[in-house]
Amino acid sequence: MTTPPAARPPEIHKEPSMLLQKNMLADYFTRVSKAREEGKKIAYTFVPGNLTELLHAFDVVPVYPEINALQNGMRKRSAKFILDAEKIGHSEDVCTYVKADLGMLLNGNVGPTGEIIPEPDILLLSYTGCFTFMKWFEILKQHYPKAEVVMLQVPYQGEGTPTPAMREYIVRQLRESVIPAFERISGHRFEEDRLREQLRRSAEAEEGLVFALQSARRRPSPIDAYFGGVYYIGPMFTAFRGTPECVDYYDTLREEIQNRIDAHAGPITPEGPMAEEKYRLIVEGPPNWTHFREFWKLFYDEGAVVVASTYTKVGGLYDQGFRHNPDDPLGTLADYCMGCYTNLNLPTRVELIEKYIRDFEADGFLINSIKSCNSFSSGQLLILRELERRTGKPGGFFESDLVDPRYFSAANIKNRLESYLQMLDQRRSQAVA
């Protein structure tokens, strides 16, 4: 019989970069809430295919409904929002990011930090693979009739490779509709040099992010590339890309990870440094936010480290070589938009994960199938079978949701994860025998 460990104070370990990010976010939400007073314009936009550098070049403040939704999920505010959205007629099957966002709107648009998020002046819809994006802003437009909607049509990567014509198509839209719209809304003329400056800093920060992501190739991995990874992508995927703060953040992160590498240490979990790396896993699919810490704990308690994930690529595949290029400002934005994970077809996704399994020497891979996200979830079982066939590594399958707590069953997920890890053990010992 084991005795339960002595109760420990629920002190939550955070890396310096996490604390830094927390402050950055708090400042950001304050900036958003004060934007009107300061005479700034506000654009709502999506993470995949976001044109943050361009927005900053116009001094427009970006707001990301997806980020609000996930932040509200982590802060346990989303359940009520979702119910409120369902009350006005949005069905149970609608993406819960959308419903969490609408629910927040119905409740006075008080953001995750308790500050009001002002109405948008413009809804910038970069369409990168997920159909829901369109419907979402269509609904928002009904609520904000004064906001202008600009759509950037990003060709889906159905064939797997972008063509020059596609690139040209996006650049033309940027030039002919997106930029003029922002000039009109913001009252500023487009200054290409301001954009270049932003993009230069983006590229610098991107090096830092890639350093972090690639560090997981080591044994032990100094990071968890999923549960930790979602923090590491935070500044890059949202309102900070292209800013000096963002560069600073990635410098801090780099240093922190380097220290762990030097010390041969594993990732930092909310309960302190992770003990032993027993399993190296790849994860496909977004995490659950309402039980994020509980979900993570299921992994680190078992010694499972995620060494690469696809969710951390929704805002760009930097690890595959893409960098924003200040010498070709509009072309680089086009490349960026086309390459976001949500815009990739199934074969490309399979190839990417296969590459991760090999490059990061993973023991296996897991798919977290998100009930409300059709964009990610459709085809995941095909991905699973195909990856098993190609790599011989076993795949595991979970089901949960982004921000709807009703779809997170800890017991069920724990059971599946345990079963999966025990299956890995079995197969390992079989291989040795």
Place this chain on the structure above:
Amino acid sequence: MGYTLGIDLGSTTTKAILLDANDRIVGRGLTNTRSNYEVATAVAESEAKINAHFTFLKEAVDSSPKLSSQAAPLLNNLENRFHLVQHLHRVNRLRRQCLFEAAADRLLPHQPRLTTVLNALFDQIHERAERSFSTADVDRSRFFRDIVGSEYMALAEEQSRESSIALDLLMGLYDKSILVEENQVLDLSFVEAIQQAVEAAGESETLTRVQQKALREVVEEAASQTLEVDNMVGTGYGRQRLPFRKDQIRSEILCHGLGAHYFFPGTRTVLDIGGQDTKAIQVDSQGIVTSFQMNDRCAAGCGRYLGYIADELNLGLHQLGPLALQAKRPVRITSTCTVFAGAELRERLSMGDAREDILDGLHRAIILRAMSLLARSGGITDEFTFTGGVAKNPAAVRALTRLVEENYGTMKINIHPDSIFTGAVGAALYARHTQGGIA
């Protein structure tokens, strides 16, 4: 080398399996004790040990030249008597508990009458048991609660009519007492019970003096065998809540895979439909899991669903399948949602559909859901083994057989009579082989 024990803590029953050093099943234990997993484990384990003693006894009788000619009826009789002894022991315990509850302060005004009524009632239960256990084929799979519960209820109705004691009061006493009774281990050893059984058998059987002596000897020998458990592994729904060491806990997915392989070594795909979850498992030629799928947080389409339906129709769970087999014009049911099941059922009944036709549709709906899980886990590969409580239901089996044939062609479909023990068998195998470091 001693024995290994596998425990499967399910959501409705707890199963125990004892394997000997050659991985042969020597004992099976099954209990519906629910409120406390530790007690459930202890009860299932003691049942498995008793069952093991019977296994030894059977072997001894079979190989005894004096007894082997009458082995089958003799053993059957002995086992019935043994269970009667156990049963009566529990009836007495229940009686005491009821009398104890009846002595509560608030019942004091009724107490003298209550005591009389309860005693009369239990005397009858006692008598009936003596009669019903002496028939040749007693259904030993029925739980104490099921047997006593219906008898008590019928007798309580009678008594309340005659004695003017409210039925509610009598039933209340029972409900409280049965919980207490169910949640304790039987304080009657195998030796004590078997000796009483032998006495009784000796009196009634047409055994010669020599045979009686031989019987006493083999019983003594079987009873004296110690059941040293070297290692144990727990699995199942409740495994997390047990004070087992981590290396003594295995996921039920792994255990079901290995257990199915044990019963049918040709197994490649396993479907398990239990009370609260459904699992589709693929295994390799060694019984090692290569892939699996299970239902998500929603228990739709699991055994529990049939439980609700049975309650809704005022039927026993075991009556559903046979009834569904009589369907003439099967109804298509789409929903496997446990919450909607009752409503859909009532609606269908009010529309004039026959019970058996609706039931056929409900069984099919469950299996359809399982088929989707199977597809997601990688399809069905020959041989296909069906396990879990629902595998005992003939209508579910029929629906499965048809759908498998339609979707995957002809397959060998295995259902083992001990299928309910599949997880426990896997656990016991892990207990043996992890210990030796084979893992």
